[in-house]
Amino acid sequence: MTEQETRRQRRARFESLAHVVTEPLHRYLLRRTAPDMVEDVLSETMLVLWRRIDHVPGLGTGSLPDRDDVLPWCYGVARGCLANARRADGRRLRLVERLTHAQQAPAEAAADHSDLHSALNALGELDREVVRLWAWEGLAPRQIAEVTGLTSNAVSMRLHRAKKKLADRLQPGRKNSERPGHKVNEERSSQ
Template identity: 75%
Template sequence: MTEEETRRKQRARFERLAQVVVDPLHRYLRRRTSADMVEDILSETMLVLWRRIDNVPGLGRGSMPDPEPDPEPGDVLPWCYGVARGCLANARRADGRRLRLVERLVRTQQQLPAGPADHSDLHAALDALGALDREVVQLWAWEGLAPRQIAEATGLTSNAVSVRLHRAKKKLAAQLGRKNAELPGHKRDEGRSGQ
């Protein structure tokens, strides 16, 4: 049997299965979840059934000659209900995660200072850098990439990235007026030998 024939038979088997199970699964899901979630969960269920068409009990393995008999609902529905139940559980877990995320974002938003932070100096300093230096700094600071990873992303060598990053940070510090600012508890000659 060619690959095309196998796909054709698989599709025909799925279509026969869908004719038998779509309406009962739709009713099953309507009784267990909100109306706005039914279609999405039914779609996910049908996708799982498509992927696992060879595992559906009572459907056969596709080796029967055409035309195959339509599946009996009593043979396939219990297994399909189990698949729908699993998809429903996944959707509920995903909904719970989304709800917890929204609640956390709301709490975080309430804890933020009232006014928006003014980063115009930082953006002006970044704009003063060349495009490649700005990209290197942003990949390092915003994306958290190491010089080796930045090199891979930009096509530079790791050494070139390290040099560009060092120079760009010095330029940014000078632009932002922090060139000679000392951190509390640190000495300028700390870590250097006295020789």
């Protein structure tokens, strides 16, 4: 096979991958970062996918890859690119702050679902990401494991505990010391 044919096949594989994953990755990033950062992080993600096209699991030489096979790995790449962008943005902001000695008030979050956001923020970073991947991206625990680098079992346990914590925070009166159908001071018969 000539070098030109190899490049053509590589390009065709990338284009089929991009056709399948660009929209879900865009939605994934929209949910996790400021709208003005989304396009930059998506571009960086696509560049990494181009560079690592031979490492994408489930990407054969056929026409269109199966979304369920390639998307979790691509979410993992996007997650890494987003983390890099956040670190770079943090360094830039700290430099501007040092140079201007200005203190900026933190931006207020949207109040549409403040109780849900508050409950989510009470979780650890990894638990929050596991819940988001499950609820917002619709991934199964094995797919979340691929994105986060955890085992499927660890993801299932984290997800179960995180959902329980969220439910407790969102419905504080839900826990009741009484069991249904039982009275606390009910006397027992000695028969």
